[in-house]
Amino acid sequence: xxxxxxxxxxxxxxVLLVAGISxxxxxxxxxxxxTAHRADEPSTPPLSTATPPPTTPRPSSAPPSSTSxxxxxxxxxxxxxxxxxxxxxxxxxALTTQVPPGGVSVAELNTATGARYSYGATGGMLTGSVVKVxxxxxxxxxxxxxxxxxxxxxxxxxxxMIEHSDNEAAETLYYAIGARAGLVAAAPRLGLTHTIPGPNxxxxxxxxxxxxxxxxxxxNLLRPAPLxxxxxxxxxxxxxxxxxxxxxxxxxxxxxxxxxxxxxGWLSVEEDNPDGLGDNDLWLVNSIGIVTVHxxxxxxxxxxxxxxxxxxxxxxxxxxxxxxTPAVVSK
Numbered sequence: 001x002x003x004x005x006x007x008x009x010x011x012x013x014x015v016l017l018v019a020g021i022s023x024x025x026x027x028x029x030x031x032x033x034x035t036a037h038r039a040d041e042p043s044t045p046p047l048s049t050a051t052p053p054p055t056t057p058r059p060s061s062a063p064p065s066s067t068s069x070x071x072x073x074x075x076x077x078x079x080x081x082x083x084x085x086x087x088x089x090x091x092x093x094a095l096t097t098q099v100p101p102g103g104v105s106v107a108e109l110n111t112a113t114g115a116r117y118s119y120g121a122t123g124g125m126l127t128g129s130v131v132k133v134x135x136x137x138x139x140x141x142x143x144x145x146x147x148x149x150x151x152x153x154x155x156x157x158x159x160x161m162i163e164h165s166d167n168e169a170a171e172t173l174y175y176a177i178g179a180r181a182g183l184v185a186a187a188p189r190l191g192l193t194h195t196i197p198g199p200n201x202x203x204x205x206x207x208x209x210x211x212x213x214x215x216x217x218x219x220n221l222l223r224p225a226p227l228x229x230x231x232x233x234x235x236x237x238x239x240x241x242x243x244x245x246x247x248x249x250x251x252x253x254x255x256x257x258x259x260x261x262x263x264x265g266w267l268s269v270e271e272d273n274p275d276g277l278g279d280n281d282l283w284l285v286n287s288i289g290i291v292t293v294h295x296x297x298x299x300x301x302x303x304x305x306x307x308x309x310x311x312x313x314x315x316x317x318x319x320x321x322x323x324x325t326p327a328v329v330s331k
Contacts, residue, residue: 085117091323092119095316103306106320107211109299110328111222117327118212123194125303126284127207128265129165133217133235133288134195134207136162138177138186140231149230162238162263165246183207189226191216205267214288214301221261221290222299236261239289249287250300252318253325262289266310282306285313287321293329300324 096104105125107118127134136158143149150158157173160166177183183197195213198206221232221239239261251260265286269279284305291298302320307313 085327088117088324088327089119092320095319095323096120099304099316100306103304104320105211105301105303106324107215107301108324108328109215109219111297111299113296113328113330115328117324119324121210121303122212123196123210124208125210125286126205126267126269126305127209127303128205128267128284128286129167129170130209130214130263130265130286130288130303131198131205131207132161132165132170132265133239133263134183134186134190134192135170135173135177136235136238137190137217137220137227137231138182139173140227140234141186141189142177142182144228144231150234155234158234159238162235163241164243165264190220191226205265209303211301211303214303215299218288218290218299218301236290239263248314249317250289250302250321251287251291253293253298253300253321254291255293255295258292260289260291262287262291264288266313268310269305279306282308283310283313285310285317287317293325294331296329298325298329 092104092106102121102124105118105120105122107116109116139154139158140150154173154176157169161169161173178185180197180199187195187197192209192213194208194210196208198208220227221236227235240259242262242264246264247262249262249264251262254260265284267284268281269284270281282305284303285307286301286303288301289299291300300321302317302324304313304316304320307316
């Protein structure tokens with residue numbers, strides 16, 4: 001299934017603190033179109049123009065995975081401008097009535113108009129396997145510094161990590177980048193301001209983040225810095241080919257006939273674990289991606305935790321993605 005390194009029965013957990021609530025937006029408009037089709041790429045800038053990633057054999061199957069993490073509080077994010085987003089905020093409050101405080105963080109950006117929106121916790125969200133995008137961007141940044149590209153073996157391992165959410169592959173690359181120290185060093189260069197890598201040795205999935213930082217990771221795949229074209233094309237190529245049973249989430253709002261790039265994460269967090277953290281077997285379910293909505297390219301991150309079940313988590317993530325798209329997308 002998904003990606004984290006320890007799943008139910010062999011899971012690590014976390015206790016979440018109540019993170020701050022922040023609501024920001026720019027240029028509110030309307031429109032929605034939920035669907036789950038894969039397809040062609042957005043237009044500005046077009047993802048399809050990226051150079052194809054290194055060719056490596058695709059594994060026939062991937063081991064199940066899942067993740068966990070620790071929470072902390074962070075200062076509220078500063079809005080670039082404000083609008084009357086009260087109807088959307090009200091809808092989100094209604095959708096998350098049963099979610100404990102600090103259980104939701106959402107953010108989105110329209111790359112054509114610059115319109116932004118965010119709501120919910122500004123930090124302390126468990127990444128689950130979403131951290132695998134962070135690991136891969138860090139690896140590629142290190143190669144970029146050395147003037148090298150991924151070896152065939154690294155490329156094959158990275159493909160398994162993203163497309164199949166393979167935890168063993170993630171483990172290999174995590175230590176290849178220098179483990180936690182590598183993630184810490186890369187964070188400011190990747191533009192992450194609300195992300196705290198998990199402790200060693202267990203581990204990456206305990207990374208804390210916010211939806212806005214996840215949108216920043218997605219932005220890194222579309223702009224010329226900090227990652228060069230080769231690095232961007234590698235990550236986008238894998239995210240556009242995530243296996244079919246992991247295509248739920250933010251892609252549900254994509255226009256029919258368009259291809260979206262996504263990475264999801266989910267985990268049932270045990271009550272107790274060796275890290276002394278726990279969440280009473282509740283679920284974190286996350287989805288981030290680049291989608292085309294009404295012919296406009298949108299970056300979306302929806303993070304949830306403290307959920308009752310995996311299925312409920314998917315439903316909530318997709319409802320939240322649908323609810324927030326009118327904040328930045330016009331028909």
